[in-house]
Amino acid sequence: MHASVWRYLICTMTKIKCSCGYMIYDQSDSLSYRAYFIADQDRYDFHEATENKTFEQMIMAGAAYFQEMFQCNSCGSLLLLRRDKEQALFFRPEHKEKSMGVLESYRGKKWPGNLYAVFREGAGHINWNTNIERGFREHMPLDELRILYERKFTELHSEAALGSARLIVNDVTEHQYDQE
Numbered sequence: 001m002h003a004s005v006w007r008y009l010i011c012t013m014t015k016i017k018c019s020c021g022y023m024i025y026d027q028s029d030s031l032s033y034r035a036y037f038i039a040d041q042d043r044y045d046f047h048e049a050t051e052n053k054t055f056e057q058m059i060m061a062g063a064a065y066f067q068e069m070f071q072c073n074s075c076g077s078l079l080l081l082r083r084d085k086e087q088a089l090f091f092r093p094e095h096k097e098k099s100m101g102v103l104e105s106y107r108g109k110k111w112p113g114n115l116y117a118v119f120r121e122g123a124g125h126i127n128w129n130t131n132i133e134r135g136f137r138e139h140m141p142l143d144e145l146r147i148l149y150e151r152k153f154t155e156l157h158s159e160a161a162l163g164s165a166r167l168i169v170n171d172v173t174e175h176q177y178d179q180e
């Protein structure tokens with residue numbers, strides 16, 4: 001992952017309830033069940049708006065063109081979120097089993113996962129998203145956050161499931177890992 005992307009990782013802790021009742025969490029970046037799409041009508045405008053820019057400018061300029069979709073991990077429905085619609089739109093698959101995982105990385109099981117922990121204003125949160133496991137915790141004291149980060153890093157790194165990891169305490173990067 002590009003180093004600058006870490007600055008855009010914000011723990012929003014929102015969740016969406018699927019029509020089947022399952023809670024879909026939107027708690028971090030790089031979720032295997034979320035994708036962004038661009039309308040064909042906007043495609044070339046998007047390329048134009050994002051060319052010859054710095055990485056940060058490109059991210060900002062491109063964001064307006066993306067709409068979000070999620071897949072429910074329970075029933076396989078796709079949920080489309082459009083900024084011009086107040087509610088999520090649900091699309092149920094014809095064949096659930098064949099439809100699971102359709103929003104994963106094109107790299108499939110080779111996708112390098114990430115681990116991200118941040119402590120700020122007296123509370124910490126941690127997310128890990130990998131092909132073997134994902135999870136999150138929030139409202140953590142600093143000592144517990146450091147212990148959990150170290151444990152998760154050791155576990156996931158030994159399984160070769162990590163592409164990158166960060167531990168950021170009060171805006172200081174205490175630990176950083178990027179796969180070669």
Ligand SMILES: [Zn+2]
Binds near residue numbers: 073
């Ligand atoms: Zn569902």
